[in-house]
Amino acid sequence: MTDPTTTVASSGAATSAPLLRVTGLHKSFNGVPALRGVDLDVRPGEVHGLLGANGSGKSTLIKVLAGFHDADSGTVSIHGRDLSSPFGPRGLREEGMGFVHQDLGLAPAGTVLEHMALDNVGHASGFRRVDWTAERTRVRELLDRFEVEVDVDATIDMLTPVQRAMVAVVRAVGGQERIAGGERRGQILVLDEPTVFLPRHEVGMLFALLDRLRAAGDAVLLVSHDLDEILQVTDRITVFRNGETAGTRHTQGSTRDDLVQLILGARDEHVAKGAAVVHDDRPPLLSARGLTGNRIVDLDLDLHAGEVVGITGLAGSGFEELPELLYGVRAPRAGTVVQEGQPVTDLRPAASMARGVILIPADRKGQGGVLGLTVMENMSLPFLTRRARGFRVDWKAIEAQAQEACDRLNVVPPRPEAQFGHLSGGNQQKALLGKWLDTAPRVMLLSEPTQGVDIGARREIFKLIRAAVAEGMSVLCATSDYEQLVEMADRVIVLDEGRIRTEIHGDDITKDALASAVYAEEAS
Numbered sequence: 001m002t003d004p005t006t007t008v009a010s011s012g013a014a015t016s017a018p019l020l021r022v023t024g025l026h027k028s029f030n031g032v033p034a035l036r037g038v039d040l041d042v043r044p045g046e047v048h049g050l051l052g053a054n055g056s057g058k059s060t061l062i063k064v065l066a067g068f069h070d071a072d073s074g075t076v077s078i079h080g081r082d083l084s085s086p087f088g089p090r091g092l093r094e095e096g097m098g099f100v101h102q103d104l105g106l107a108p109a110g111t112v113l114e115h116m117a118l119d120n121v122g123h124a125s126g127f128r129r130v131d132w133t134a135e136r137t138r139v140r141e142l143l144d145r146f147e148v149e150v151d152v153d154a155t156i157d158m159l160t161p162v163q164r165a166m167v168a169v170v171r172a173v174g175g176q177e178r179i180a181g182g183e184r185r186g187q188i189l190v191l192d193e194p195t196v197f198l199p200r201h202e203v204g205m206l207f208a209l210l211d212r213l214r215a216a217g218d219a220v221l222l223v224s225h226d227l228d229e230i231l232q233v234t235d236r237i238t239v240f241r242n243g244e245t246a247g248t249r250h251t252q253g254s255t256r257d258d259l260v261q262l263i264l265g266a267r268d269e270h271v272a273k274g275a276a277v278v279h280d281d282r283p284p285l286l287s288a289r290g291l292t293g294n295r296i297v298d299l300d301l302d303l304h305a306g307e308v309v310g311i312t313g314l315a316g317s318g319f320e321e322l323p324e325l326l327y328g329v330r331a332p333r334a335g336t337v338v339q340e341g342q343p344v345t346d347l348r349p350a351a352s353m354a355r356g357v358i359l360i361p362a363d364r365k366g367q368g369g370v371l372g373l374t375v376m377e378n379m380s381l382p383f384l385t386r387r388a389r390g391f392r393v394d395w396k397a398i399e400a401q402a403q404e405a406c407d408r409l410n411v412v413p414p415r416p417e418a419q420f421g422h423l424s425g426g427n428q429q430k431a432l433l434g435k436w437l438d439t440a441p442r443v444m445l446l447s448e449p450t451q452g453v454d455i456g457a458r459r460e461i462f463k464l465i466r467a468a469v470a471e472g473m474s475v476l477c478a479t480s481d482y483e484q485l486v487e488m489a490d491r492v493i494v495l496d497e498g499r500i501r502t503e504i505h506g507d508d509i510t511k512d513a514l515a516s517a518v519y520a521e522e523a524s
């Protein structure tokens with residue numbers, strides 16, 4: 001089923017000898033294979049995309065390279081030198097690899113200088129005096145070289161999101177430069193979904209930094225689920241499918257459909273949104289009047305049965321805040337909320353849940369699920385009391401329900417007893433969504449619901465949500481993912497500085513229309 005790696009003649013980076021070559025790498029967890037002989041090569045001066053459905057093995061490969069897991073077999077060669085796992089706790093860092101994970105690994109109170117110096121200080125053997133003057137010069141030079149304009153004495157919490165991401169990138173590259181010493185070798189930087197937490201308008205700044213790494217002869221392995229982003233920024237793309245390499249393509253000449261086909265092993269199946277049957281003859285399921293929060297100012301909103309309402313805007317425009325205000329995670333400064341004609345007096349999460357209003361937060365690891373519990377335990381949390389008879393909990397019924405939900409949602413692995421924290425990110429999100437849909441909510445408040453979710457699973461999630469909406473649920477979806485809004489929303493509200501700038505309906509919701517509404521000049 002594996003399609004041999006395509007080698008297309010091209011100029012420059014794509015034809016030089018690889019900086020990193022992975023051959024036949026295997027890794028199983030408790031006898032279940034996660035990597036089944038993957039191959040990958042990354043060349044100097046290229047940004048190489050790594051794509052694959054949730055659970056296809058991308059993170060497992062990165063964790064092997066980073067020394068977090070040992071591979072069962074296979075080789076990795078860097079700069080032409082063959083190495084075999086285990087690579088030790090520092091992984092291949094000493095060999096010139098740097099890793100930037102989604103959370104960036106930066107402490108809010110630490111300064112840029114402290115973070116960048118940490119690698120040198122931390123790995124010196126025994127006690128060593130830190131020559132702060134020399135470190136300051138080195139760090140400034142490094143930041144200047146990559147044109148990252150930040151004050152080395154600024155603490156991380158003073159930086160913008162993209163500045164933080166750029167510091168993490170330069171830190172990863174700089175750390176290896178120092179370790180390698182002497183003549184500068186090409187570095188290999190692994191970036192795991194770096195744009196997920198970035199405001200849309202800042203993504204370009206990070207990509208410009210990747211261009212500078214490319215020009216310096218470094219290589220970047222970029223993991224992402226965003227096909228447009230991958231097509232925009234990479235030179236070549238490797239796709240994993242079920243722990244195998246499904247193929248490698250040159251980006252130039254590849255289309256979205258080609259990639260979807262490689263990822264899913266099937267053609268893209270667009271889910272038609274269908275005409276919404278909005279019940280605006282009845283009282284809205286949820287209304288807000290004069291709602292004011294930290295960013296949102298005096299907002300009026302009605303959510304009717306049978307509709308998906310999108311809300312978007314620039315980062316900081318307030319759209320991110322709305323689900324939390326309506327759910328009661330944070331108290332509004334002013335305004336009223338009415339549910340089906342009844343004023344809401346207790347606007348707190350537990351009371352919202354009891355009224356059938358649920359929130360699925362963006363940060364699923366931090367807020368949505370309990371990593372140490374099983375899938376079944378996570379899925380059953382919302383209705384444990386309903387499944388209890390006296391002091392006894394009907395675990396058989398819970399297990400049957402969890403199994404049914406895993407099958408329906410295509411959760412991999414489809415085992416309710418699997419530990420939730422061992423599921424890939426997208427599968428965690430599907431499991432969480434499944435549990436909430438099973439509570440038959442009246443109103444679902446979503447915040448970036450398919451972040452880190454692969455294209456196949458996204459479609460499944462959209463289908464489930466549309467089905468629940470057709471039954472009379474109402475959805476508010478706060479996201480900066482325009483594609484998601486095009487696919488899902490019946491109308492989209494665009495916020496600007498906390499106020500409604502415009503509203504786009506039905507077929508007028510296109511990526512272009514959303515982008516121009518979001519970025520429109522103040523004059524509008």
Ligand SMILES: Nc1ncnc2c1ncn2[C@@H]1O[C@H](COP(=O)(O)OP(=O)(O)OP(=O)(O)O)[C@@H](O)[C@H]1O
Pocket residue numbers: 029033034052053054055056057058059060061412413422423424425426427452454
């Ligand atoms: N520590 C672990 N224990 C057991 N199984 C694991 C562990 N880590 C990963 N797996 C399994 O290995 C497979 C590959 O997961 P991996 O996280 O590498 O996928 P991924 O491609 O990174 O997915 P995503 O895009 O969702 O992040 C999955 O089936 C996952 O459940």
